[in-house]
Amino acid sequence: MTAPISFTSRPTGTGRSRLGTLTTPHGTIETPQFMPVGTQATVKSLTPGDLRAAGAQIILANAYHLSLRPGHDRIARLGGLHRFMGWDGPILSDSGGFQVFSLAHLGRVDEDGVTFASHLDGSEQRLTPERVMEIQEALGSDIAMAFDQLVEATLPPSDVADAMRRTHRWAKRCLAARTRPDQALFGIVQGGVDPDLRRESVAAVAALPFDGIAIGGLSVGESKTQMAATLDVVADALADDPRVRYLMGVGSPPDFFAAVERGIDLFDCVLPTRVARNGQLWTSHGRLNLRNARFLDDPDPPDPACACETCRNHSRAYLAHLFRAEELLAYRLSSLHNVTYTQDLMRRIRRALDDGSFGTLREAVTAQYGSAGARTDKPAVTDR
RNA sequence: GGGUAGGUUGAGCAGGUGGUGAGCUCCGCUGACUGUAGAUCAGCCGUCUUCGACUGUGGGGGUUCGAUUCCCUCCCUGCCCA
Numbered sequence: 001m002t003a004p005i006s007f008t009s010r011p012t013g014t015g016r017s018r019l020g021t022l023t024t025p026h027g028t029i030e031t032p033q034f035m036p037v038g039t040q041a042t043v044k045s046l047t048p049g050d051l052r053a054a055g056a057q058i059i060l061a062n063a064y065h066l067s068l069r070p071g072h073d074r075i076a077r078l079g080g081l082h083r084f085m086g087w088d089g090p091i092l093s094d095s096g097g098f099q100v101f102s103l104a105h106l107g108r109v110d111e112d113g114v115t116f117a118s119h120l121d122g123s124e125q126r127l128t129p130e131r132v133m134e135i136q137e138a139l140g141s142d143i144a145m146a147f148d149q150l151v152e153a154t155l156p157p158s159d160v161a162d163a164m165r166r167t168h169r170w171a172k173r174c175l176a177a178r179t180r181p182d183q184a185l186f187g188i189v190q191g192g193v194d195p196d197l198r199r200e201s202v203a204a205v206a207a208l209p210f211d212g213i214a215i216g217g218l219s220v221g222e223s224k225t226q227m228a229a230t231l232d233v234v235a236d237a238l239a240d241d242p243r244v245r246y247l248m249g250v251g252s253p254p255d256f257f258a259a260v261e262r263g264i265d266l267f268d269c270v271l272p273t274r275v276a277r278n279g280q281l282w283t284s285h286g287r288l289n290l291r292n293a294r295f296l297d298d299p300d301p302p303d304p305a306c307a308c309e310t311c312r313n314h315s316r317a318y319l320a321h322l323f324r325a326e327e328l329l330a331y332r333l334s335s336l337h338n339v340t341y342t343q344d345l346m347r348r349i350r351r352a353l354d355d356g357s358f359g360t361l362r363e364a365v366t367a368q369y370g371s372a373g374a375r376t377d378k379p380a381v382t383d384r
Numbered sequence: 385g386g387g388u389a390g391g392u393u394g395a396g397c398a399g400g401u402g403g404u405g406a407g408c409u410c411c412g413c414u415g416a417c418u419g420u421a422g423a424u425c426a427g428c429c430g431u432c433u434u435c436g437a438c439u440g441u442g443g444g445g446g447u448u449c450g451a452u453u454c455c456c457u458c459c460c461u462g463c464c465c466a
Contacts, residue, residue, distance in 0.1 A: 035419095037419075037420065038420095039419095039420050040420085044420080044423080045423080060419070062419085062420080065420085065421090092419095094419050095419090097419075098419045098420090099419095099420095099421090101419090102419095102420080102421080103421070106421085118421095119421040120421080145419080148419095150419080188419090214419080216419070217419095218418090219418045219419090220418080220419095246419090247419090248419040249418055249419040250418060250419085251418055252418065255418075267419095268418095268419055269418050269419080270417085270418065270419085270420045270422090271417070271418045272418095273420085274417060274418085274420065274422070274423095274424085275416095275417060275418095276423095277422085277423045277424080278416085278417070278422085278423075278424070278425090279423095280416095280417085289414085289415085291413095291414090292413090292414080293412085293413070293414095323423090324412095326423075328423080330423080331423050334423095
């Protein structure tokens with residue numbers, strides 16, 4: 001059978017960075033690329049038209065959430081996730097592995113899978129690698145993710161290693177369970193921030209016939225320095241592996257630079273949309289919190305350098321008012337801007353990789369957002 | 385004019401029948417947020433020299449060791465009657 005996706009890339013000469021093209025059943029995307037997160041078959045407050053206008057080329061949805069509501073079988077009966085949500089571009093579905101982590105207190109992990117109390121109604125739910133593949137195939141996403149176990153990188157090494165090796169066993173089961181020739185499947189590298197464990201994980205995952213390699217378990221409490229060091233280890237271990245590399249759950253504007261120069265092609269993160277709903281806009285002046293009193297009389301657009309619908313038509317003062325009044329438009333206008341900003345940033349990164357100005361761009365953005373990110377090397381929870 | 389219920393920190397309240405009223409919800413201020421149980425959460429929100437201290441229960445006066453509480457008087461508000 002023909003491969004469900006194809007990825008071609010070339011090194012740029014800037015660190016380990018690459019410029020690439022990823023072709024999926026629902027279209028081609030340029031890499032490095034950012035995927036807005038649409039957990040429940042919607043990028044909160046935005047229509048597919050908004051996403052297109054913002055420059056989004058691929059979005060992420062979540063198998064766990066959609067299996068609980070409205071149900072993956074129902075989505076399948078309604079023609080699949082693309083038709084259901086009205087987005088005809090590529091979709092990557094997350095497996096629910098992150099929920100094993102974020103909802104850990106609601107469930108327990110065993111060798112075969114995970115038993116959950118649904119966060120919606122408390123009903124018992126069972127996720128296994130086979131079940132997760134069944135859900136994602138019913139959704140019909142372009143790219144499915146293997147079911148993994150993510151743990152705090154700061155746990156004892158033996159715990160991190162246990163979860164990592166279970167992830168490897170589940171990876172093989174996911175591959176064995178797949179039946180759709182038109183859906184790609186990515187494996188996930190785990191191993192916390194331990195270089196040896198990360199190397200072991202890359203060796204195990206890269207040996208399997210996945211269509212892409214994801215790096216999980218980062219941006220969950222470790223420092224920026226640890227994340228960069230871990231990405232270096234992974235990039236070394238992947239060496240000349242030609243497959244697309246996806247860093248899960250990252251990130252902020254400074255994070256993109258740290259990861260791209262270490263060979264990352266794909267990102268997803270809730271940050272742009274979540275912080276937007278909480279009043280924080282990403283701009284060429286850095287972060288603006290539009291709930292701050294100083295914006296109530298500010299007639300300027302959120303970002304004078306931005307051409308999105310929000311910045312073309314509305315002032316900071318108007319946004320500040322909408323947030324205070326808890327008007328729904330606040331969430332849409334802010335999310336639309338932040339997704340646009342993030343897509344613009346990725347486009348600028350791609351252009352800079354092409355013309356050799358990556359370092360210059362990184363310095364400019366770092367000046368706006370602070371070195372190494374907003375909060376540098378905050379101590380890990382268990383360091384105390 | 386008579387009766388009645390009230391007056392507590394921006395708003396709305398709780399509490400307090402003589403022994404230290406800074407408690408709640410809004411509003412407001414600031415911060416956080418990284419494969420979304422998040423249009424959420426946290427801190428602050430009388431003053432100060434802020435791990436504490438001080439002031440504050442409509443105004444004035446009185447009784448008392450001590451008054452938000454008891455007494456006198458005045459002011460203001462709601463409702464009922466005339």
